[in-house]
Amino acid sequence: MPNGEFGIFFAHCYNKKDNYKTENIMSKTGKIGVTTENIFPVIKKFLYSDHEIFLRELVSNAIDATQKLRTLSSFGDFKGELGDMQVSVTVDKDAGTLTVSDHGIGMTSDDIEKYINQIAFSGAEEFLEKYKNDANAIIGHFGLGFYSAFMVSKKVVINSLSYKDGAEAVRWECDGSPEFTMEASDKKERGTDIVLYIDDENKEFLERARVETLLKKYCRFLPVPVVFGKQQEWKDGAMVDTDRPNIVNITEPAWTKKPSELTEKDYKDFYHELYPGQDDPLFWIHLNVDYPFNLTGILFFPKIKNNIDVTRNRIQLYCNQVYVTDSVEGVVPEFMMLLQGVIDSPDIPLNVSRSYLQSDTSVKKISGYITKKVASRLEELFKADRKEFEQKWDDIKIFIEYGMLTDEKFRDAAMKFDLLRDTEGKYFTIEEYKELIAPTQTDKDGNIVFLYATDQTAQYNYIKAATDRGYSVLVMDGQLDSHFVGLLEQKIEKSRFVRVDSDVIDNLIAKEDRKAVDLSDVQREILVSVFQSQLPKVDNAQFYVNFEAMKTTDAPIVITQDEYMRRMKEMAALQPGMNFYGMMPDSYSLRVNTENPIVKKVLEASDKALSGYVKPLLDSISSNNDKIKELEGKRTDANAEETKKEVEKLQSENSSDREEISKLAGDYAKGEAVVGQLIDLALLANGMLRGEQLAKFIERSTDLLK
DSSP, rough: OOOOGGHHHHTTTTGGGGGOOSSSOEEEEEOOOOSSSTTHHHHHHHOOOOTHHHHHHHHHHHHHHHHHHHHHHOOOHHSOOOOOOOEEEHHHHHHHHEEEEEEESOOOOHHHHHHHTTTTOOOOHHHHTTTTOOOOTOOSSSOOGGGGGGGGGEEEEEEEOOOEEEEEEEEEEEOOOSSEEEEOOOSSSSSEEEEEOOOOOGGGGGGGHHHHHHHHHSSTTTTOEEEEEEEEETTTEEEEEEOOOEEEEOOSSSGGOOOOGGGHHHHHHHHHHHHOOOOOOSSSEEEEESSSSOOEEEEEOOOOOSSOOOOOOOOOEETTTEEEEEETTTTTTGGGOEEEEEOTTSSTTTTHHHHHHOOOOHHHHHHHHHHHHHHHHHHHHHHHHHHHHHHHHHHHHHHHHHHHHHHHHHHHHHHHOOOBTTSSSSSEHHHHHHHHHHHHHOOOSSSSEEEEESOOTTTTHHHHHHHTOOOOOEEESTTTTHHHHHHHHHSSTTEEEEETSSHHHHHHHHHOOOOOOOOOOHHHHHHOOOHHHHHOOOOEEEEEEEEEETTTTOEEEEEHHHHHHHHHHHHHSSSOOOOOHHOOOEEEEEEETEEEHHHHHHHHHHHHHHHHHHHHHHHHHHHHHHHHHHEEEEEEEETTHHHHHHHHHHHHHHHHHHHHHHHHHHHHHHHHHHHHHHHHHHHHHTOOOOOOHHHHHHHHHHHHHH
16 A cells, blocks of 8 residues: 555544543553554555664654644743753663663553554644644644554553643553553653563664664754764773763764855754765755745755766655655656755655655755855856866756756756866857857858867877867767767857867868869779778778878878767766767768879879879779669669679679778888878877787887888
């Protein structure tokens, strides 16, 4: 049965005929107001998904009782001494009991009849209604919290004395069936003791370490001191109790205070209380809103490395200082899972479920508010001290980009403070950088071209070629940048983002139509074959020889990688469903500069040596292609088989001719050291020359120097 149905179910289970009214406590037995003998097994199995939650519920009820008494005292409805207002948790391993005690409001027998014997009637709801303007710290308003005790107990005892004048102490006992007993008690102190006789399946809750761990998890920031035994210290080779109470919680955590009351040290100390052993946070955002919902909290920006830390459960969700969960999907946007901290809202119930968080309208409003607040705070920090913001940028860049990629509202706000860094280490807003490069980096079609590098060392030659032209180059080396450049292209009108090594610089920012390459078909075929024959085998890579009429002073050969295919492969590494691109080999273009003097010499020499052999072979290939085209045009059903055989014969001849061209070119190129040297220099500039090929390059370089 889903948690949300319990209130409705139990509401129909009251047995109002057995609603006892007693002025003097008499020993009695009775049935809890339910209509089924099987209700306790249902509670034991389904009330909460995690049995350990019982401790949170019982301690929360004790805090509730304590806070009620404080409220009554402040209104003058209780005129006695408050005295010791702490909550105590004790374990007696020998007796097999765990006890939660408070010195709060206590209960009379009538209170027990009303709030215990009739399941799902919440005392806190009635109390909140009466003191709704001053009782915001009351926790328990679900009516089922007490019964979580039966998930781990074979018997539960309540021993209570009400704050009311002349009240008599009462003892209530139940063994996990609908049967209970209630009688007078000899309890002398105001308040309530809940004694759990732990069953055999849950003996772990009698272990000090286990209980203390749970108290620190669920009760770490409750507003009333929670004491669990005595503080311990090491003495004579063992841990021994001291006379100091072991208070497990901080009653006034930082988020409950006003920002004006806190110093930078206070925020950092609180951060380290939450996350011991971590570096100081970069900065933080203090949340405090009371309309249209109640929300407080502090979100911290930890130092984020240049990759996504997929660890979740960084943000803790509380309800009036009671721990609820650290699975906050739905409360905060996905991209804020990289943050750390605390969110506290009484509008989120203690028995929250993931489906509740995803569907509740209040939660959606909270998520939207947090997004707006974080964006506003970041813009405020940027404007207040830009220099400091820039110093922290590399640590928070991935958070900002992740947010812009996944949240439209955050994206629009972040366009004002998102920063771009160039290869000189200077930072610019998107608009600033656009204005900077527009005069020089607008191509002939009116597009502003944003050049970027992903590795300043490996792509140094390409960066230098761009900066020598007076262009600026961005550094986009983050894990999300392959996605982020696509987003920026969408947001910035008439813009292109291209990696600086994706083409020769004059093609990346084309100012005029390309200069035609002055090569005949024979010369082109010879050069392609000569350079192709000397290309090394690189794992998962393919090379294609192309020709460009660049400047005479440009490099003889430049290796580039297609921008579109490279982006697809990079995104495939991060995004499921794009395996097709991820499995494809890297595609590189060997751009041969036909205007370079060295290439011209290679062309002249190879043309002279090979054209007499290559031209007849190319003529034969051309003639065969014409014949194939003619045959295909005359194909009929009657001559289909004969035509097919003739076409295959011509194609086979073409293949033989091309193999002959490749062999001629390869044999020639082996004796021309300069061809291999040019290719290896281009590979070396790209960091792609390794192992045996690098050794051969060094040996050849030495020979050329002799």
